[in-house]
């Protein structure tokens with residue numbers, strides 16, 4: 001019997017099944033409990049929580065993009081935060097233009113920070129960002145083009161391993177420094193903020209918040225199905241082959257550098273979309289998103305969840321960020337130490353992450369079961 | 382030997398690494414459907430010669446031609462592979478986290494670009510091709526096993542199987558029986574001999590008994606150039622060869 005595509009992508013294994021069900025469930029239940037259940041009911045979910053969960057969904061999509069290049073292609077990117085931030089800035093620019101003359105200075109064309117810097121006119125690279133379709137295009141294109149240029153240079157000269165990782169760190173660090181500059185034209189260290197509306201809807205409205213939450217859930221699930229499609233295709237097989245033995249792939253006549261570039265760009269775009277959905281929910285984008293430590297954190301999420309499974313990355317993003325929310329409220333200075341500690345623990349004791357533990361336990365169970373069965377068979381015979 | 386019969390043609394090729402001449406004015410011709418053995422001590426330049434043919438190393442001097450007029454020095458690894466030159470590495474290299482079947486499937490000729498791989502569906506014909514490769518290398522029973530679980534010898538066969546599935550005109554096989562039991566090497570000898578009816582096969586090997594069992598024509602490499610060439614008998618009685626290589 002032919003399975004439908006959706007079945008193959010989202011329900012082919014336990015991890016995917018659980019993930020699909022959980023995401024669809026929260027995408028429906030959370031908005032209902034926020035919008036339809038009265039505030040004084042114990043079942044009510046606050047808008048704060050909706051936004052927090054929405055943030056996690058964006059992080060999960062980001063983790064997915066990291067897993068695609070790290071878990072499948074074998075490139076440890078320590079610069080994926082840059083792609084996330086670029087998508088976020090593209091969205092931020094659109095939201096800034098939506099403010100119109102409601103800014104502090106009331107300038108109908110220029111965002112406040114430009115007025116403050118005494119700029120006479122809008123820089124050319126801000127043109128068109130008041131149109132959502134163009135902004136949307138840029139949410140894909142900005143990270144995609146950066147990834148293309150970076151990857152083209154790096155993969156063509158066959159930079160691999162640690163050197164490549166260091167280059168990705170340098171890339172995000174350089175961008176951070178650039179975005180910190182006031183004359184770079186993206187609001188300097190304050191970044192872009194004070195957004196009012198998205199597509200004409202007030203960003204402070206609960207309904208808008210819930211819509212953004214649902215959009216993030218849809219993006220995550222689509223991103224998941226998309227990555228899964230790649231992973232299950234012959235291209236995915238090749239991608240893993242490149243990870244395990246790149247020269248073998250090359251001597252079979254494949255252009256390994258093109259395949260790497262393709263996956264790297266796709267992954268950067270996914271990260272960009274995650275950033276674009278993140279910004280209207282948190283209400284700000286600033287250069288700290290480019291900080292090298294942010295990109296390292298992403299990798300830790302994926303490592304903790306379990307790389308090379310896709311759902312492991314999603315799980316890791318949720319677990320670590322939940323822990324972060326919890327611990328930063330309780331002991332903010334300690335968080336990085338805790339994260340570092342967990343990371344060391346995971347790399348030493350659970351190299352396949354949380355999902356690895358589950359899979360191990362399951363295979364141990366089935367082994368036990370089959371052993372019992374065979375013993376029973378012996379007794380019966 | 383006339384040039385127009387040869388499929389691979391190296392003329393006066395030299396390459397040096399940091400001043401050390403690994404290949405020194407090497408000339409070599411391989412004919413269509415020939416089975417050629419290359420022997421030589423460690424460091425004689427055998428693997429480097431394969432690196433040059435497959436585009437991994439660019440020669441400093443000399444000509445490398447495939448067929449009559451394809452200049453291999455101007456092509457890169459993927460182009461050369463697609464022209465029809467396949468290679469087995471000295472250290473067996475298969476995709477350990479893929480099944481034997483998937484390993485062969487990736488080797489199948491055609492479909493080398495990204496989009497066609499993204500939307501790829503295996504057809505009946507291709508399935509049969511993979512099955513016939515499996516039969517040739519005797520790994521039918523291991524079809525769905527992870528390549529990483531195979532024994533050393535089986536990995537060598539799988540890699541040869543991947544070459545066959547790729548269907549190149551020339552197979553360059555670097556030390557195929559290293560680490561194999563006596564029986565396994567005998568099977569490998571049969572396999573390579575049978576391949577030479579449809580492909581040109583160049584085998585690099587240290588194991589003299591193995592070479593004797595398959596060789597029709599043997600080339601002895603020494604310090605990056607050809608020391609002697611001919612039948613096994615001729616080689617074994619060659620004074621120079623006895624001096625530097627076979628001599629006890």
Ligand SMILES: Nc1ncnc2c1ncn2[C@@H]1O[C@H](COP(=O)(O)OP(=O)(O)OP(=O)(O)O)[C@@H](O)[C@H]1O
Pocket residue numbers: 398399403421422423424425426427428429430471
């Ligand atoms: N990339 C390289 N850089 C520097 N030296 C190299 C390189 N490749 C090969 N060599 C040197 O060139 C010489 C020939 O090496 P090659 O691997 O071709 O020998 P071989 O005949 O295949 O030997 P073996 O039987 O040990 O496999 C050796 O001395 C080796 O150290």
Ligand SMILES: [Mg+2]
Pocket residue numbers: 427428429471555
């Ligand atoms: Mg060698």
